[in-house]
Amino acid sequence: MDGAGTLDQIRRLRDRMAGQGATTSQIAATLIAEHDLNPRVAFRHALGLTQAQVADRYNRRWPSMVPKSRKEVSYWECWPGPGNTSSSSSARAPSYEHLCRLAQLYGCWVDDLLFGPRRDHGPAATTIPYQAITDILSNLTASDYAEGPGEDDSVAVTLRAPIGEGSIMVRLSRRQFTELMTASGLAALLPSSVLAEAAAGATSDVASWRQTLAAHQTGHHLLAPHAHITALTTTLADISTARDDAGTELRRQLLQVQAEYAEHIGWLYRECGDLAACGRWAERASKWAQQTGDGALATYMTLRRSTIALHQGDHTRAAQLAHSAHRTDQTGHSIPPALQGIAHLYQARAQAATGTIADRQLDRADELLAAPRQPDDPAFLRFYTPAFGELQRATCYMAAGRPSRAVTILQARLTRLPGIGHRDRALHLARLGAAHAADRAPDAAAIAGLGALTETRRARSLHALTELDRLDSTLSRTWSKQPKVREFHRALQAAASDLERHRT
Structure with missing residues (x-):
């Protein structure tokens, strides 16, 4: 395995399979089968990395007083695996923490590094934003989903979120998938092929379209507002086409669904900071609602x-x-x-x-x-x-x-907000900042504004950004020389640029 010829063969095989669209796990499985590689070696080669590169990425992700070296990666790769009693001075078993971190770097599971890639991975992984996967994990941790599915509750969907050099993967059972889709708006992120099984329970097109809308409503924090708007207006056009050919009663039901879509699209435009579009969609929703x-x-x-x-x-x-x-x-x-x-x-x-x-x-x-x-x-x-x-x-x-009263209310409310409610936290913190500014406490106002910016970036809410613009104007007008005020001002300018780039 150490010869130059073998390394060249491994590299060519890896490049050919990657060029054909093979996954890291598929490449690793082939390398194990054809070259008899240790699973940890196979996954490293499947990604085209050297031991030194793995150590470097490990240290950048998890810095330590004693950084990992190429030699330590080699020790882990020489370890024969669980249950093997043979030993060598060049082999050391990685701790569970080390294995978890390697799995994150390689985008696989811990047991893949111990026993090789699984032959039956279930449905292909669907890539979703990192923020979405963290919200889903929060919901899983806070509920009985964490207990795991029963033996007859097989995997329905696999979700993958890229994180730097690696990825996080979550496999959901049918029960988890169905309940999270309702509770977390998961359907708003997934293509129709992934949703096919869940949508099979809908009794009509009306029910299916309402299910899609509900997913976008409850999952509003998982995507940027414009991404939701694009998806919903496309669906709205499909509903309009169906209504043209429908009978009287079905036409009324579809018009009602259109009104519900228009209401949410209007709210999303408000999140984009476009009050004119928000008003137009409110008028449209009102007209359709009155007709039904x-x-x-x-x-x-x-x-x-x-x-x-x-x-x-x-x-x-x-x-x-x-x-x-x-x-x-x-x-x-x-x-x-x-x-x-x-x-x-x-x-x-x-x-x-x-x-x-x-x-x-x-x-x-x-x-x-x-x-x-x-x-x-x-x-x-x-x-x-x-x-x-x-x-x-x-x-x-x-x-x-009377800003001091507002400060008391907002501070109490913030302690009860869920960690994943990024939009609500952004708005609460922005208004807390405004209350502190009105109460002539500029440092407290700027600190609240910085916290609101973090949540605003996560929620990608231009509505919250508008409130922070007002706060920045207030602070800069009176306390422009305060260090915290200047820090907030610079951070706000950078955030506004980033959010505008995402919007366009």
């Missing part, structure tokens, strides 16, 4: 236009739109309590701009948002909870010139 008799969605779009007016500083129009949302919908039914609560909140925000806190409306909103939800409540209402009311209350205190 969905008063709740039409009312929600009225409130969407109210929040756009708040962002634009038109508090009179915002109050008028929020007030109009209190009336019963066009079918004669009262709107859901949560929508009434949102209307109270937006009226309170408009009033706060005059320096007055509408305590009665805020308290009433809390009661309405805490009211039990009904099984037939619209799906979009699941995002409107008492926690949403807390954020709006803090915004009211800010607008009314």
